[in-house]
Amino acid sequence: MNDVSDDGTSLARGAWQRLLAHRSARWALPVIGLLVLVAIFGPILVGSKGIQQLDVVALKNAPPSRAHPFGTDEVSRDVFARVIAGARVSLAISTIAAALSMTLGTAYGMIAGYFGGRIDTIMMRILDACLSIPRVMILIAVLALWNPELPGVVILLGATGWFGLSRLVRAETLAARRIEYVDAARALGASDLRVLWRHLLPNVIAPVVVTSTLAVGNVIALEAGLSFLGVGVHPPTPTWGTIFFEGASSFAGAWWIAFFPGVAIVATVLAFNVLGDALRDVLDPRSALPERR
Amino acid sequence: MVWWKIVARLWQSLIVVAIVTTISFFVIRLAPGDPFSYDSIKITPAVREQLRAERGYDKPLPVQFVRYVTGLAHGEFGYSVTRQRGVGDLLADALPRTLLLAGTSLVLSIVLGVVIGVLQAVHRGEWFDRASSAVLLFLFSLPDFWAALMIMLMFSLWWHVLPAGGIVDATMHDYLPPWRAFVDRLRHLVLPVTSLTLLSLAGITRFQRAAMLEVLPSDFIRTARAKGVPERAIIWRHAFRTAITPIIVLLGLTLAPFLGGVVFVEKVFAWPGLGSLAADSIASHDYDVVTATVIVGAVLVVIGNLISDLLHMAVDPRVRE
Numbered sequence: 001m002n003d004v005s006d007d008g009t010s011l012a013r014g015a016w017q018r019l020l021a022h023r024s025a026r027w028a029l030p031v032i033g034l035l036v037l038v039a040i041f042g043p044i045l046v047g048s049k050g051i052q053q054l055d056v057v058a059l060k061n062a063p064p065s066r067a068h069p070f071g072t073d074e075v076s077r078d079v080f081a082r083v084i085a086g087a088r089v090s091l092a093i094s095t096i097a098a099a100l101s102m103t104l105g106t107a108y109g110m111i112a113g114y115f116g117g118r119i120d121t122i123m124m125r126i127l128d129a130c131l132s133i134p135r136v137m138i139l140i141a142v143l144a145l146w147n148p149e150l151p152g153v154v155i156l157l158g159a160t161g162w163f164g165l166s167r168l169v170r171a172e173t174l175a176a177r178r179i180e181y182v183d184a185a186r187a188l189g190a191s192d193l194r195v196l197w198r199h200l201l202p203n204v205i206a207p208v209v210v211t212s213t214l215a216v217g218n219v220i221a222l223e224a225g226l227s228f229l230g231v232g233v234h235p236p237t238p239t240w241g242t243i244f245f246e247g248a249s250s251f252a253g254a255w256w257i258a259f260f261p262g263v264a265i266v267a268t269v270l271a272f273n274v275l276g277d278a279l280r281d282v283l284d285p286r287s288a289l290p291e292r293r
Numbered sequence: 294m295v296w297w298k299i300v301a302r303l304w305q306s307l308i309v310v311a312i313v314t315t316i317s318f319f320v321i322r323l324a325p326g327d328p329f330s331y332d333s334i335k336i337t338p339a340v341r342e343q344l345r346a347e348r349g350y351d352k353p354l355p356v357q358f359v360r361y362v363t364g365l366a367h368g369e370f371g372y373s374v375t376r377q378r379g380v381g382d383l384l385a386d387a388l389p390r391t392l393l394l395a396g397t398s399l400v401l402s403i404v405l406g407v408v409i410g411v412l413q414a415v416h417r418g419e420w421f422d423r424a425s426s427a428v429l430l431f432l433f434s435l436p437d438f439w440a441a442l443m444i445m446l447m448f449s450l451w452w453h454v455l456p457a458g459g460i461v462d463a464t465m466h467d468y469l470p471p472w473r474a475f476v477d478r479l480r481h482l483v484l485p486v487t488s489l490t491l492l493s494l495a496g497i498t499r500f501q502r503a504a505m506l507e508v509l510p511s512d513f514i515r516t517a518r519a520k521g522v523p524e525r526a527i528i529w530r531h532a533f534r535t536a537i538t539p540i541i542v543l544l545g546l547t548l549a550p551f552l553g554g555v556v557f558v559e560k561v562f563a564w565p566g567l568g569s570l571a572a573d574s575i576a577s578h579d580y581d582v583v584t585a586t587v588i589v590g591a592v593l594v595v596i597g598n599l600i601s602d603l604l605h606m607a608v609d610p611r612v613r614e
Contacts, residue, residue: 125305129312131546132594136553137571137587138317144575145324145583164546221436225557228438229572248442252450262439270434277430 018282025278031271039091042084053077061254071256073246083260086238090268093154093239094219100158101165102212108162109169110196110204114177124170130163136225143231153226153233157219165211169204176203206283210276217272224265240265295606295613302602306595313591314365318358321584328374328578348372361584371581373574380585383570388589390460391566395555397482398489406494407540410501414509415528425498433495437557441488445561448484456481458563485562492554493547500543504536511535538609545601548594 019025053075062072070079112123142156176182177200185199220240226232227241228248235242240261247257329336329344336344345351349360364371370380409429413422432440449457456462462469462477469477508514509532517527556568563569571586606612 125308126312128305128598129309129316129591131549132309132591132598133313133316133587134549134552134556134590134594136556137568137590138320140556140572140575141317141321141583141587142324145321145326145578147325217434221434221439224436225438228557229560231575244439251442251446265436265439266434269436270431273430273434 015279015282019278022278022282024274025282028271028274028278031267032275035087035091035268035271038084039088043088046078046081046084052081061250061257063254064256070260071254073243073254073257074250079243079247079257079260082238082243083240083264086240086243086261087264089150089233089237089239090220090223090241090265093150093157093223093233094216097154097157097161097219098212098215100155101161101215102208104159105162105165105211106169106201106204106208109166110173110200112166113170113173114192114196114200116174120170127163127166131167135160136222139222139226140229140231143226150233150237153223157223161215161219165208165215168207168211172204172207173200176200179203209283210280213272213276213279217269217276220265220272221269224261298606298613299603302599306599309595310588310592313595314362314588315358317584317587317591318361319354321580321587322354322357326578328580348374365588370585373579373582375574375577375579376582380581383582384567384585384589387565387567387570390564391555391559391568394482394485394489394559394564394566395551398486398493399551401486402490402493402497403540403544405490406497407501407537409494410498411505411528411533411536413498413502414505417506422502426502429495429498432491433499435492437488437492437554438561440492441485441558441561444484444488444491455484457484458561460564485558485564488558488562489551489554492558493551496547497540497543501536501540504539505532508532508536538605541601541604541608545598548597552590552594 019029060072060076061074062068062076064071068078068080070083073079073082108123108127112120112127139156139160143153146152148156182195182199185195190198223232223239224241224244227239228245230245232241233239235246243261244258244265247254247259247261251258327345327350328348329341329350342351349357352360361371368381370384372378373380373383376383409425413425416422445457448455458481460478460481461474462481466474466477511532514527514532517531518524522531552568555566556572558564559566559568560572567586567589571583571590574582574586
């Protein structure tokens with residue numbers, strides 16, 4: 001049985017090497033690497049400057065300068081420090097939410113696909129209903145009425161993001177279940193859990209990785225949008241969404257407050273989308289097509 | 294056989310609507326507070342209780358649910374406490390506006406997306422394919438609200454070519470002669486429709502490109518070429534016809550996220566549709582309105598899915614059997 005896991009790592013290593021050689025991943029990876037570094041070390045460097053009100057009179061809405069490269073906001077906070085501090089919160093929210101969606105979606109899809117029959121029918125009918133609820137609308141409603149703290153926002157973002165992935169995983173599981181070695185494993189007396197974990201999961205993991213990469217970018221944009229509507233993360237916690245929201249109303253006069261977090265959002269989402277595309281190419285050796293359904 | 298399948302599909306849609314209704318009712322009603330718990334020193338606790346009793350908010354939740362569903366079955370969506378109007382009335386105003394905005398953008402993005410996608414696939418790897426793919430990936434990565442705001446900023450605040458929001462000019466519209474009133478409406482439609490179209494174009498294009506790339510190496514295309522069919526006819530009459538099926542399936546799947554984009558675009562451009570109605574009613578805990586907008590949004594998606602499935606059955610004989 002050790003052969004299986006060896007094969008698994010070499011598959012991952014091969015994919016990683018192909019990713020490093022991929023044309024568009026070569027610039028997406030450094031961007032994401034930089035973002036992660038900023039998210040980890042940035043807040044240590046800027047300290048509490050992100051929520052500090054420097055000088056409410058002299059530094060109100062000050063345009064970008066050498067001391068404040070992104071300018072200051074309405075209550076004289078340094079926008080650069082806030083964007084740096086926001087990187088950690090925004091990236092943490094989206095990564096955790098995407099990981100949660102990935103786990104839920106994979107588990108749900110694999111169970112439905114593996115057990116099939118009536119269980120599958122019921123699970124898929126529920127999934128159809130979930131897929132029909134516009135995610136943004138239900139999120140606005142729940143976030144505004146329940147008014148949760150940050151962990152609650154993350155859980156809600158994760159709990160509403162796995163429906164599409166689940167369908168994909170179910171289809172892959174249905175296909176993988178028919179492969180002979182799955183029958184062989186069961187004939188050898190492997191339990192359902194073991195078959196799912198050791199034999200089916202490696203078969204369905206590729207679309208999961210691609211979808212979760214895209215989901216990270218998606219959740220960053222979604223969190224920013226919800227904060228823009230005033231229902232996401234509560235101020236004064238700096239996320240790119242809340243900074244953007246605070247600056248959006250004064251965009252005509254003090255464009256820098258909303259502009260820089262906006263650029264951060266767009267660059268990050270773009271990098272994750274490019275990486276997701278590259279991963280799709282790399283993880284799917286069967287076809288050179290960019291999209292395969 | 295086909296009829297039986299259609300009936301089964303309709304039945305499925307009904308179940309989905311029932312599940313969605315239940316989920317949204319309980320998620321919203323279980324939230325802390327109710328429409329009458331706003332801060333006001335003018336209202337005594339006794340009056341609050343009376344108002345609650347009038348609208349049935351004092352009953353246990355299951356009883357409220359039965360009442361709500363019975364109301365729905367009679368076509369009553371409840372009552373908006375803050376606007377002092379029936380929710381049905383509010384929806385009758387908001388829904389056509391959303392359908393106009395969403396419908397126009399959807400049609401535009403499908404037509405543009407399909408054409409661009411086919412051209413990309415035909416010219417695979419050439420400059421057009423690469424340039425348009427890069428531009429579309431960029432558009433695809435723009436957050437909805439950010440793109441809408443930037444478009445508004447450029448075209449109405451900087452260049453003053455088009456109005457920044459609303460569906461008509463608030464002061465002048467009623468005094469305009471008919472055709473100019475029509476032009477006024479069109480001018481207000483341009484920016485929101487452009488935003489939504491640009492945002493949903495990329496997904497459709499990528500999908501159409503992939504679908505075409507899968508069809509183009511087929512044997513029947515090679516046969517057509519061997520017979521001397523002109524290239525244009527091969528692409529549009531032979532390949533495109535086969536490659537349109539995935540787009541029909543995709544349409545059903547993209548409707549829910551598309552509706553999310555509609556909410557943001559409506560909010561940015563102050564378009565008084567379903568999305569604005571939902572966003573504005575949430576702050577005031579206007580439960581019946583919030584529940585109704587979520588349900589109507591879901592019903593729109595379900596209807597879209599149904600249409601996409603029926604179309605799929607119509608064009609693809611394999612699905613019918």
